[in-house]
Amino acid sequence: MSSLAKIARICGVSVGATSKALTGKPGVSEVTRQRILNVAAQQNYRPNRLVHAIQSGRSMTVGLTCNDFQDDFVGSILKGMLEVLYEASYDPIVISWDLCVHEGETVLRTFAERRVDGLLMFPPADQPTHAYLQELKSFQRPIVVVDQVFAGVEDYDFTGSQDYEGGQIATEHLIKLGHKNIANLYHLETSTGRARLDGFRSTMQKHGLIVHEQWMYNIEHYGTKEAYNHAKRLLSEKNGPTAIVAFNDWVALDVLAAARDLNLSVPNDVSVVGFANLRVASSVRPRLTTIAQNPLLIGRRAAKRLLELLDGEKADSPPHHPVTDRIPVKLIIGESTRPIA
Amino acid sequence: MSSLAKIARICGVSVGATSKALTGKPGVSEVTRQRILNVAAQQNYRPNRLVHAIQSGRSMTVGLTCNDFQDDFVGSILKGMLEVLYEASYDPIVISWDLCVHEGETVLRTFAERRVDGLLMFPPADQPTHAYLQELKSFQRPIVVVDQVFAGVEDYDFTGSQDYEGGQIATEHLIKLGHKNIANLYHLETSTGRARLDGFRSTMQKHGLIVHEQWMYNIEHYGTKEAYNHAKRLLSEKNGPTAIVAFNDWVALDVLAAARDLNLSVPNDVSVVGFANLRVASSVRPRLTTIAQNPLLIGRRAAKRLLELLDGEKADSPPHHPVTDRIPVKLIIGESTRPIA
DNA sequence: CTGAAAGCGCTTACAG
DNA sequence: CTGAAAGCGCTTACAG
Numbered sequence: 001m002s003s004l005a006k007i008a009r010i011c012g013v014s015v016g017a018t019s020k021a022l023t024g025k026p027g028v029s030e031v032t033r034q035r036i037l038n039v040a041a042q043q044n045y046r047p048n049r050l051v052h053a054i055q056s057g058r059s060m061t062v063g064l065t066c067n068d069f070q071d072d073f074v075g076s077i078l079k080g081m082l083e084v085l086y087e088a089s090y091d092p093i094v095i096s097w098d099l100c101v102h103e104g105e106t107v108l109r110t111f112a113e114r115r116v117d118g119l120l121m122f123p124p125a126d127q128p129t130h131a132y133l134q135e136l137k138s139f140q141r142p143i144v145v146v147d148q149v150f151a152g153v154e155d156y157d158f159t160g161s162q163d164y165e166g167g168q169i170a171t172e173h174l175i176k177l178g179h180k181n182i183a184n185l186y187h188l189e190t191s192t193g194r195a196r197l198d199g200f201r202s203t204m205q206k207h208g209l210i211v212h213e214q215w216m217y218n219i220e221h222y223g224t225k226e227a228y229n230h231a232k233r234l235l236s237e238k239n240g241p242t243a244i245v246a247f248n249d250w251v252a253l254d255v256l257a258a259a260r261d262l263n264l265s266v267p268n269d270v271s272v273v274g275f276a277n278l279r280v281a282s283s284v285r286p287r288l289t290t291i292a293q294n295p296l297l298i299g300r301r302a303a304k305r306l307l308e309l310l311d312g313e314k315a316d317s318p319p320h321h322p323v324t325d326r327i328p329v330k331l332i333i334g335e336s337t338r339p340i341a
Numbered sequence: 342m343s344s345l346a347k348i349a350r351i352c353g354v355s356v357g358a359t360s361k362a363l364t365g366k367p368g369v370s371e372v373t374r375q376r377i378l379n380v381a382a383q384q385n386y387r388p389n390r391l392v393h394a395i396q397s398g399r400s401m402t403v404g405l406t407c408n409d410f411q412d413d414f415v416g417s418i419l420k421g422m423l424e425v426l427y428e429a430s431y432d433p434i435v436i437s438w439d440l441c442v443h444e445g446e447t448v449l450r451t452f453a454e455r456r457v458d459g460l461l462m463f464p465p466a467d468q469p470t471h472a473y474l475q476e477l478k479s480f481q482r483p484i485v486v487v488d489q490v491f492a493g494v495e496d497y498d499f500t501g502s503q504d505y506e507g508g509q510i511a512t513e514h515l516i517k518l519g520h521k522n523i524a525n526l527y528h529l530e531t532s533t534g535r536a537r538l539d540g541f542r543s544t545m546q547k548h549g550l551i552v553h554e555q556w557m558y559n560i561e562h563y564g565t566k567e568a569y570n571h572a573k574r575l576l577s578e579k580n581g582p583t584a585i586v587a588f589n590d591w592v593a594l595d596v597l598a599a600a601r602d603l604n605l606s607v608p609n610d611v612s613v614v615g616f617a618n619l620r621v622a623s624s625v626r627p628r629l630t631t632i633a634q635n636p637l638l639i640g641r642r643a644a645k646r647l648l649e650l651l652d653g654e655k656a657d658s659p660p661h662h663p664v665t666d667r668i669p670v671k672l673i674i675g676e677s678t679r680p681i682a
Numbered sequence: 683c684t685g686a687a688a689g690c691g692c693t694t695a696c697a698g
Numbered sequence: 699c700t701g702a703a704a705g706c707g708c709t710t711a712c713a714g
């Protein structure tokens with residue numbers, strides 16, 4: 001890789017002059033500038049941005065932590081982030097939490113050493129360790145937490161969805177259709193899951209409906225058979241629920257599968273509501289009734305917020321108050337719910 | 342962010358001594374080393390890796406270009422890559438092709454300026470421009486192409502799937518079940534799509550079966566209604582095909598949906614084979630018969646190959662011959678295919 | 683217009 | 699053991 005010095009040597013001018021010529025700064029004659037430009041092009045010169053990062057104290061990179069990229073929800077969030085970052089000439093360095101279970105502090109340390117300007121953080125899957133929270137505290141750069149919250153990150157900006165309201169909307173929808181006996185396959189392991197469940201319970205209560213605790217199942221890992229098995233159990237009961245609220249579309253798919261395997265019909269025998277409006281929600285039959293999130297917007301807003309914080313630093317503005325930004329969700333009526341017979 | 346100089350000043354020693362102490366090099370007394378270590382910890386010192394990158398000529402970063410992260414196929418490839426990179430202390434800088442349509446050279450230029458040590462490249466969605474290929478040629482670092490090939494990248498290492506064989510296996514499976522009238526919803530826009538189609542045609546020919554060209558549809562964009570509409574057309578024909586080979590699982594899902602909407606049964610009225618074995622393939626009913634790829638392994642192997650190339654550079658080994666690495670695929674028999682009546 | 687020099691944050695021979 | 703100095707690749711005041 002050819003350096004400034006090399007270009008300078010070839011052109012027979014000083015390094016300083018070469019720098020000015022290539023960065024378009026005044027202080028070089030047009031003739032020498034052209035000569036330098038030509039040689040640089042011919043030598044395939046690429047300025048070393050690492051140097052610029054050191055000099056300016058800005059690496060123009062952002063740390064990005066992710067749990068997995070297993071569906072279009074996280075995929076779209078990423079897309080939204082990349083879009084905004086690209087526009088602002090920032091590039092993300094991506095590290096997966098999965099890789100460093102119980103040593104999340106390593107991730108933060110790496111980001112610190114690489115001098116990222118800020119952090120876009122999908123919280124780690126597991127409960128954060130003390131060491132991690134410690135490292136987080138001493139992490140000197142702006143942080144925006146995405147999608148999930150957890151104990152210890154209340155002091156940071158947050159961008160996610162109106163999960164609580166989503167839980168309410170899903171439940172309201174079923175109640176409006178006449179359902180009273182509603183089960184819930186929820187997910188206590190994440191803040192989104194807990195919020196959606198809270199929304200469910202508050203809505204049931206608001207309408208004076210009983211929550212049948214024997215129909216309430218926590219799905220610890222929704223990639224496995226767990227949801228499917230619970231769904232089968234629910235659907236096999238006589239006088240079982242007439243509707244099921246699922247933590248997300250994957251769980252809802254498991255309910256569809258369980259119903260199918262029991263020769264039951266969704267929505268004729270049971271109604272199902274999902275959450276997320278994943279790509280698959282409208283691909284399957286029956287199409288899922290689901291609560292649409294707006295992952296693209298979540299990604300964009302999270303990144304924009306981070307850029308604001310970074311600009312604020314430059315402007316040396318007063319310490320900010322962390323902002324919680326929850327993007328509205330929307331009921332998508334598919335074919336997996338119907339009025340009770 | 343505290344610097345070496347700051348630590349040195351506080352400790353009242355030279356920068357050199359501080360450096361030695363913190364990097365564990367000999368040449369400092371144990372007493373001062375401890376003093377320095379303590380101050381560094383207390384000052385929350387983090388060495389600036391950008392400096393190290395400049396000095397060593399190794400940034401320990403890898404450029405990663407992606408089209409989208411819309412399903413678990415790409416997601417798992419990424420996971421595999423991140424795993425291997427993390428193990429070797431490399432971190433990826435991720436840029437999405439989507440963002441810079443028709444100016445892919447910008448991406449490469451950014452990577453060059455950021456001095457990534459190598460490149461893991463999902464080829465751009467659109468036909469590469471001349472400027473792009475130009476920039477690629479002058480990109481001085483090792484490159485591994487992933488999943489898709491395109492004209493102009495024949496000279497690079499490649500890691501992907503046995504798509505051609507996959508096309509054969511899918512077709513063989515249907516033929517073994519007695520199907521003769523087989524349609525194909527293919528995807529000419531990508532090399533994988535073309536290879537799978539070739540595998541289909543060669544297998545049909547091998548068995549002396551006629552390819553009915555009026556049942557052959559190119560799916561330009563498989564996120565849209567396109568596949569669904571073509572599938573409906575195919576399924577509405579009297580004496581239509583008894584089986585359909587789909588470019589991938591998403592297209593296969595569209596066939597399932599079309600069948601459902603026409604009150605037809607898969608597999609009783611028509612058999613369908615997908616490709617990829619996405620997470621959704623076993624979530625839907627009927628479960629998809631599909632050709633499983635091994636995205637995790639693709640990701641790992643691609644990253645490993647890149648690391649080998651990087652090691653080779655250090656060792657100053659002779660110019661290598663580009664290696665093409667196609668991971669075997671595997672037939673997964675679901676419920677979407679059955680012997681012909 | 684042009685060049686020599688300082689400095690960004692570090693490491694590494696080289697003197698003392 | 700310890701410090702001063704050169705150097706990585708650049709930019710930016712500062713002299714000429």
